[in-house]
Amino acid sequence: MNFQGIYDRIRSIQAPGVTGMDEPREPNPQDKKDKGRSGDPYVLVDPQRLPEFLECLRDDPSLKFELMADLTATDPSKEDGYLWINVQLLSLVRKHRLAVKCLLPKENAVMPSSVSVHRGAQWAERECSEMYGITFEGHPDPRNILLPEDWIGHPLRKDYEFPEEYHGISCK
């Protein structure tokens, strides 16, 4: 199924939390500043309802997104007030993919955990939470995964400042 078909199906089964979608487009010849957008289309979802959305897509017989390939976050820029949560879904039976995006405000980066739907999300969420400072509510094991336990800061935030020293070892 192509993206349009998937999106129509999502709309028709009234998957929870869907707020919109975005597709790549050609640059507008009239507007010099508009460079268009390339790449993948995606579905926009409310982050607070992401687990329900994923569960709905996993259980829907014609979508069957049973494998969560990836869950990650993006900090678009320092000025932007929102973090993106990017989820890549994959259906082995229907052989199609779907990109899901959520906008999460930086001030209150709290969202429910998807571990109950896809257990594969467990480590990905741990990584997001240490790298971006997102709190996943209901996560069974919310420790740092890659960084040391006592690491300060969230490295993949655009406003992250590199540390001077760590446990007596200079970082410069």
Next chain:
Amino acid sequence: MLTFDPAIGFSSAVLAVQSAESGLKDGFGTNAIQDFLVGVKPEYVPAWAVPLTAIGIAIGIVLAIVSVLAMFSTWLERKVSGHIQCRFGPMRVGWHGWLQPLADGVKLLLKEDMIPLGADRTLYVIAPALVLASLLGAMAAFPLTETFYFANFGLGIFMILALTSTTTIGVVMAGWSSNSKWSLYGAMREAAQVVAYEIPLGISLLVPIMVAGSFNLIEVSQGQGGGYGILNWNIWPWVNPFMLPAFVLFFVAILAETKRAPFDLPEAESELVAGFMTEYSGIRWSFFFMEEYAAMFLYCVVGSFFFFGGFESPVTSLAESVGGTNSLLHQLGAASTIVLKGFAGVFLMMWLRWTLPRVRIDQVMTMGYKYLTPLALVCVLGAGLWEAFIAPHLWWRS
């Protein structure tokens, strides 16, 4: 560095007791060293000094044999593994790396003497000494020729089995005292494994013992004489058809006893880092190493005594016919035969070591208790029936 290590002292004591014991039993008469010493003894030396000197010399010779064996075996292991793996192994240290064990030994001797902070110091120090000492003691029962030996016991094989199995105590002590979990795992595995495989080892040896009618290594070897030095070996099916399965059981059991692959669980490198010797360094660690190689050789020698004719080989019979019984030529032939047979077994064990994967602990236990022990019993039963009812009617066995 160069601190007092009780290994030498302890093993000397063990050896001394054994040699004295065997000397007493044989009336100070059968030991070649002693015979020689009696011959050259000046008048003013008291008679009791002779056995003591002989014991001292014997201890020295056994120590030398064990260290040379271990060093040669380490070199052999590295060369064999190298050539099996399309490599050369040591090449630069001496011709084809033959000085490699020397360099390793001196280096290990000069390493920092390290005892981990949480270790039980007494046990930690005694453990490698105990391991090596029990093996040195067992080595004393290994006759080099029919007339050159250190301790000739009537129950020679029991002596060897008893002393070598005490290495387990040393290994468990090492594992316990190191205060490391890997060491403990290794020690426990060793204990379980050795206890399980002592049984099939002993029982499978009963088959050749029954055929030979003796526990004494030299007598067992003499029993396989004749037939051009090769046709009367115990292993041939016309001697006793249950001998070959018994030998297979014996070989599997000695692989497990000497902690060689596929039964190298106590020191399983990819699982337990280095097993019971994880925390040992320098010369103490090399004691474990020496023990392993010397034990391999000793068990292979035992195997060749009981299954492969001992001193008997075409070379020995030729030497005997040329030089006469117990001539120097005959003795050289016998000694080289038994050493070569021993190393052939060691080579086979190395070959297996570099070919097979490692089995798991439950599989080791299952194999030992559920398969090897009953099969060994079946072998003993079969061999006994053969000896009782069929062997007396065979013209070549009379």
Next chain:
Amino acid sequence: MSTTKTYEPSISRTEGRPLAGGEREYMIDVRTQDMEVNMGPQHPATHGVMRVLVRADGELITGAQPHLGYLHRCAEKIGESVEWLQYLPYTDRYDYLAAMNNNLGYSMAVEKLMGIEIPRRAMMLRTLCAELNRIGSHLIAIGTYGLDIGAFTPFLYMFREREWMMALFEKICGARLTYSYIRIGGVFNDAPPGWLSEVEAFCDTFEVKWREYYDLLIQNHIFVKRTADIGVITREMALDFGLTGPMLRGSAIDWDLRRDTPYELYDEICKDKAFEIPLASGEKGTLGDCWDRAWVRAMEMMESIKIVRWCLDKIEPGPVIGDIPKTLRIPPGEAYVGIENPRGELGHYVVSDGGKIAVRCRVRGPSFVNLAVLEELMPGALLADTIAIIGSTDIVVGETDR
């Protein structure tokens, strides 16, 4: 670091657990105090610097907890800090056993944003190199697996063939391990004269040697006994954890990105039926056990040889790289490209705002995702089985930690 956390094993007791081997009943009856053993970060069988905190009751594992991050090298931060083309060498270094595949994944993601066409010969060379590298990666995977199980020698035999493969890569791009050969828009340069016939010679020899490895290790009785029925991943578990690659096919789930979401030339290759997807059948034990995964990897090497032969057959002269400027400005947008790495789906999620530097360069490492299943597989295994299970997930720590 002195911050110790209370450790919660995945399951507290082992009662009620189905017995795997059928020969371990007597181990179950023995109860001792649980012991915490730290496997790693310096341990010969953790394939680098992973650490597994194991809770063991004697030899029986009651809980396990992988700890990562001992090789965290900030690849994603670097991706957002250096220019598009400058990031390419870093892709070599997260999965250093399959650097070609990493190059390919990143290049394809950027090319998707740029929307450019790749010359056909470049695609041929890309496919060829990626498949050769898959062979090399699987050689190490199976070789080190044998090493973990205790078979030392097959590892060295496999390195012998890998050494040849590395020499081939050295001829084409000058590096043994970190190639950076597949570039955005094509490949770095054309194959040197005679290179393709050397690849053919490699294929001929490899097919003979492969049989040797298969008999020596994969079909070895002890190896089978050690790996069969151990670490069984069921179909549901595989999907739930998002496993990909040989881990998925080891559980008989028919999924291969090369066939199911074809990229590069795999469309044509599939149409020619040049290769098959080996699927485990639980031949030696339960479906989805460690042996099945090792077997899938072994069979995939032969399938890769077939693809290499197809490429050698079809390759034609032509340009190998498009007109790519030195400083790339990628059109704004975001793209996710997943390709079939030797370990599974290697995903690159790149976001551009139209500038010289990426906004986000996410790497979905298959090892990272596949490793998460460890916590689930370990309880109930024996200590020696943990090694077999870790080995069968075939992780590269550079990729789990990135």
Next chain:
Amino acid sequence: MGLFEKQFEDNVLTTNVDWLLNWCRLSSIWPMTFGLACCAIEMMAVGCAHHDIDRFGAGAFRASPRQADLMIVAGTVNFKMAERIKRLYDQMPSPKYAIAMGACATGGGPYYKYGYTVVKGVDRVVPVDVYIAGCPPRPEALLEGLMKLQEKIQASSVIRKPIHTV
């Protein structure tokens, strides 16, 4: 050596003893099985058939630091690992040596600028005897590093008084 270490003036006896002891040490440098990252693959290649480090007597890779003489830091060191490396180095009995293999272990390598968790050179954690350039170094480079280390050992004094007091 304890009592005899670095006690004697140069003379025929002591220099020859020193030569012998140093020769023994340099002929049996046992490395620790300690791979960190990409360089570890090349380190494995050195142990394998084509390059065969065992020719120099250095092929006995020991998994336990207690039995190893040489730590080949093969790969990137980060802060989480640095403490472990320090501990492993402390666990090795002296005389012990360390080789920093590759750009990362030497000075952070490609991760110098943006690698926030990467230690910029393992010599900030443990003393290093030989640095090997390359990313990753070829196996031949590691062999040469081993030979350089052998030269260094040959020049050291065991029972003689050291020429340079450090």
